[in-house]
Amino acid sequence: xxxxxxxxxxxxxxxxxxxxxxxxxxxxxxxxxxxxxxxxxxxxxxxxxxxxxxxxxxxxxxxxxxxxxxxxxxxxxxxxx
Numbered sequence: 001x002x003x004x005x006x007x008x009x010x011x012x013x014x015x016x017x018x019x020x021x022x023x024x025x026x027x028x029x030x031x032x033x034x035x036x037x038x039x040x041x042x043x044x045x046x047x048x049x050x051x052x053x054x055x056x057x058x059x060x061x062x063x064x065x066x067x068x069x070x071x072x073x074x075x076x077x078x079x080x081x
Contacts (some may be wrong), residue, residue, distance in 0.1 A: 019067030022055070028064060035069070 017023070017034065028035050029042035037045075045051040051072050054062035 017066045019065070020069070021066045022065060023069075024061070024063060024065040025054075028069065034066075035073075 025039070025042060025073055027033055029037055029039050035042065042051070044072060052064065052068045054064050
């Protein structure tokens with residue numbers, strides 16, 4: 001997996017996400033997300049276990065905890081805002 005500038009990306013977009021913040025997929029990936037990868041790459045990583053599975057809130061709503069995503073990427077969630 002290539003090295004990603006995740007923390008820099010979300011700071012560049014003016015976001016300050018707490019580790020316990022729950023986010024939807026479109027808040028995570030793509031040009032406006034803090035993870036600079038495509039939608040298909042994001043869901044591929046979820047499918048193969050690189051990233052954690054989401055919390056299912058309802059049939060159409062899935063959420064991820066920011067700290068879980070950062071930990072799965074090998075980043076220290078205690079350091080990230």
